Amino acid sequence: MSAADLPAVPDALAAAGSRRAGGGGRGVLWWAAATALGVLALVAFPGLLAPGDPYSLEVSNRFASPGSANLFGTDDAGRDILSRVIHGARYSLWSSILIVTFAAVVGTVYGALAAWYGGILDRLLMRTVDVFLAFPYLVFAMAVAASLGRGLTSTMVALCLLWWPSYARMVRGQVKSILNDYHIRAAVTLGASRGQILRWHVIPHTYNQLLVRFTLDIGNALVALTGLAFLGLGATPPLPEWGRMVADSKQFALTAWWYGVFPGVVIFLTVLNFVLLGEALRKRVEL
Amino acid sequence: MRSAKPARFSKLARFSKGAAWLAVVVLVAVTITFALSRIVPADPARLAAGLEAGPEQVERVRQDLGLDDPIPVQYVRYIGGLLTGDFGDSLRTRGPILDDVVESLPASLELIAVSFSIFAVLGIVLGVVWAYWPRGVHAVLLRVVAVAGAAVPVFWVGLLLQILLAGRLGWFPVAGNLNHEAAGIAEVTGAGLLDALIARSPSAMWEAARVLFLPVMTIVIHNIALTIALMRSSLADQLDQEYVRAARARGLSEWRVVMVDALRNALNPVVTMLGLQLGWLLGGVVIVEVIFSWPGIGLYAFSSFQAFDYNAIMAITVLSTAGFVLVNALVGLIYPRLDPRIQEGG
């Protein structure tokens, strides 16, 4: 029995946001989209927005509590936490986006090929996907990180390896069902070539769901990436990676609560934002 | 009625198919981790020999461990070992990895079992409540729990709980498992709650529950969000179906309509997801165990990772992959009970 035999699990986030739950539609969409853009601005121009240098050590100013000088306080080396969080977006968030982009591109091509050719090739390709989906990601990421060496890159490689199969499965399912649609048969009857069908009638229909999934997954990847960084698999010091900052704060939890709380809040709000954005997008798409 | 014979055949066929699948997945996992182990930057012989060992000693260890054999030979030897239950020795604890795993497994299983039962049962109940009464204050609250719980990073929740409830308020121990000696009970299974139960010691029971509370809470907060959300949407979909209205039209009580007809159908995707979650927990308790120094398989994996103990990481990867596949195969056995249409497919 493989995972392929199981009924598909609807995305739980979809579940949380589908029709009956109600909730705002457009307002949430615009709000979340604006905030997401704002966060992406942090990724692009952290220097413009950060009040200070994320790396400058100021031992005399260790554990300064949040105040007008350091909005989020300072850490054990006297570095401004707000500046570190802002610069950290480039490592935490941008890496998540890269991982999901890789997964989406590879998974889409793979899934579309499987669906398009069908038959034995399809079965072989999808079985491979099932194998990958059966790997426990945390332990697997540890194995990869242990062999490729610690660092952001090897963690990203591990997550890329584990993330694309879910896209492959989703896209394959979609393409399969689109290929069975009447409008495809109509197009075939009208003499459209295979390439034309794929370009005009199949691929465009996958965009909406891909976009929704992509948005939601940025949040999921961020959770996974910062979680691994928390375990020491990921960005190495002194890079201001969010999960790493929470991990480093652990031993000072009782003396400097702000050290771990603010990076955590930022992770939470960022993930929440992409979840809400994805949900709002899904609502638009499904209507 | 169909005769019993084909059904039994199909069960056998399904069983062997499942076993073959398990073998394939595990073999792939073994192969990948083995391949990865050959590009480990740290020299395993050097690690095994210890830091103070000279080059000659390292060479001797290399020969002893068979690390100078051709890689295919090593691969075959490794698989042969696995088949006889030999996962090799840990470079860190110097003992057989299987022993270490067996020792740390009960603590993990206890943590997983308690957390899973809580978030599965509570999540289903809350999801049903939300689906049946979709409006009201409770619905808003449940929506917040469902969305926020899914978005919140596990490690951060764990840390916050630790700071607040254990550090500041001192209600719970900060970390660690039940100390059997201090609680005055014998270590039989290794799982605190069970041992306290065996010893019939209410005070040890209480202590074991207190120790479990924070790590369990951390797991529950994250996982219950998915369960609630999926249960709600699944049941809401079923309640919209015409057969529900038809059952009401036949005069069935609401309890029967919702609990017997609709809920049974709605549970199908929820059971699938719970199975996946249980499988993920087998490998995913690492973060929680690390935060709370819970001496389970996750903490063992983490310590091995920190010590570059690749043998142990390989073994845990293989074992948790097998566990994941097994759990999902077992979950697959529940489907025909929920949806008898599945059985005929054979």
Next chain:
Amino acid sequence: MSLLVVDGLTVVYPGAGRPAVAGVSFEIEAGRTLAVVGESGSGKTTLALALAGLLDRRARRGARRLEVNGEDLLSAGRKRWRQLRRTDISFVFQSPVNSWNPTRTMKAQVKDGMAASGRAGRMPELYDLLGRVGFEDPERRLEDLPHQLSGGMLQRVSIAVAVIREPALLIADEPTSALDSTVQSEILAILGELRREVNLAMLVISHDLSVVSRVADDVMVMYGGKAVELGSRRNALHSAVHPYTKGLLDSVPSLDGERKTLLPSMAPGPLPAAGCPFAPRCGLAVDECRRTEPDLAPVGATLAACPPAAAASTYTSGSPSASTRSSTPASSTSEGSPGCSDAAGAEGPP
């Protein structure tokens, strides 16, 4: 005295502009069948659900009178409605496949239904009835799951479970439209026969005039949530006065291939906010129609909600008379004493 009295029934779904059912009034006597005709969206299904207490919780319902067996149901709670569904009101749905839980055997579900009406121990009676309506070997076939039976078979079970509890009122919402045409007439024959035996009152919803002409004693035509014409089958189908009814009748293709006028197709967009809902598609519409909603009034041989048609008919026939025997607006027959309703329970299926 009628078994079912409906006066001014209105149902509003939240967020919808116009009511789904707007001030509908009619009565049905025991042993008679009223057919409700209309296109989709005319409110006929909502009407049927309202009469069985099966509306969505969000829907708002109001009426001047709503009585079954002389009992006032305007204030009936959910419990009372469920009790009524167990004993007095049965419902047959449009889609036999969707009327049954796909994952439970028919037997389990049928038993639930029998137990709900206090007949758990009387399965053999149901098997007899099923056998009589052409469901072979019911005891064994009911072990199957719904998808293993055909639509016609499932609908036979639905009807049998609905009828065996000897209800006073049977509501059938498009009972045959999901079936093949040959099965359709079998089911209609079964319905007709059982109804005669049990002497129950029946409300049949349909968009199919051939079904209506086979089962109905009286016909009510609905459009946009309003009853636009009400009369005996004969009068409503042959001497209709409302332009919508006429259009509906004319659009039925006849065997000689001749088609008179086609009903102008639906104007795009929602129904008008005020006035007669049919006005945008109506050839007779005058300004007055777009301002005030007309009510049913005697015109010719039927009751019709169309002042222009009424005006025209006074010129031609000059004698408006409500010749419908059983189906008159409730407001005109106001006395209510129990009595004839028991006819339904007097003789059941053997």
